[in-house]
Amino acid sequence: MAIARGDGTEPYALTVLYGQRHLEEVEASKRVAAQLGAVEHKFVRVELDAIGGSALTDAIEVPKDRDESKMTDIPVTYVPARNTVMLSLALGYAEVVGAEAIYAGVNAVDYSGYPDCRPEYIAAFQTLARLATKAGVEGRPIEIRTPLIQLTKPQIIQRGLELGVDYALTHSCYDPADGRPCGHCDACLIRLKAFESLGMKDPAL
């Protein structure tokens, strides 16, 4: 969202409540959208937990302290079709508010093996978006922008710092307890290591 603002856009924020086991990331999205000055912040509920199949929606244990070499497999934290559902909702919202682009923070470098974070997946969704919508049919296709997709985690953090992002407001952990990141899931390990490599302390910890 900081990059979207840096591009000169007036961003509308969308948070999807998909039955995730904790709402820390939802609270963080409110803080971040408010700080970065979203024109509107929309919350849409979709019952992905009714479908199941993931440690992020079901009572399946989130892996802790995994060796980084294992993070290239598709993990149990993969939520079937989640990014497709979220991008579809963003597409509908973008069409209703007349937006020219959707910004999504997917990342293919530290993507932990999620198939729906890869550039070829995003390219396929772009094609779909052109064909799926009234906007696309009328020659105003909504562009899918993924400015983080080829950056490493340290590069992402640095880009954010340049744009004034306050990382103390953010949340990445899959399995927080009492509102605090666990420090041991894949998301925490990748984030901690990235801050370390920049000689910094993670301000959210």
Place this chain on the structure above:
Amino acid sequence: MAIARGDGTEPYALTVLYGQRHLEEVEASKRVAAQLGAVEHKFVRVELDAIGGSALTDAIEVPKDRDESKMTDIPVTYVPARNTVMLSLALGYAEVVGAEAIYAGVNAVDYSGYPDCRPEYIAAFQTLARLATKAGVEGRPIEIRTPLIQLTKPQIIQRGLELGVDYALTHSCYDPADGRPCGHCDACLIRLKAFESLGMKDPAL
């Protein structure tokens, strides 16, 4: 679903509660899934009404007694990105239950101008489905089957009759009152005309 059964599959039914203004079609889906012997019937809620932009979710009037020549425009009953959201949910559900295919009843002939009912849209979703899922990455892509896409409405009705579909259980109307179809919206007009052309009376009326 009758065609899926005819193909020798064991169908799982999915109904999406997307904030539609009436629940007649949801009740009809329960009757039809039960009669055709669904292995399971899943209901998933998604708040498309929070996004808005359609006569099917908002307080926008459903057009009545439209001239058929006007039905090629994209109408106010178009719900932004609805089929993309519904197919995405079906994709997640298909992956969780290990299904080999998704059957969708979209139709490009009497499609009333909806962009997300066209063959090129379905082909794009098929490409996306291959790239989006763990199943696709592992070489077991989920196939999108749209057996009605190139049939006329009378051909669809005949195909259903051959397969034993009881049309008295079904519902098509956009704007029913007291549980009865209105007889005047695009969906009713197209359906009535199709039964008429077969020399039949619509058993749901």
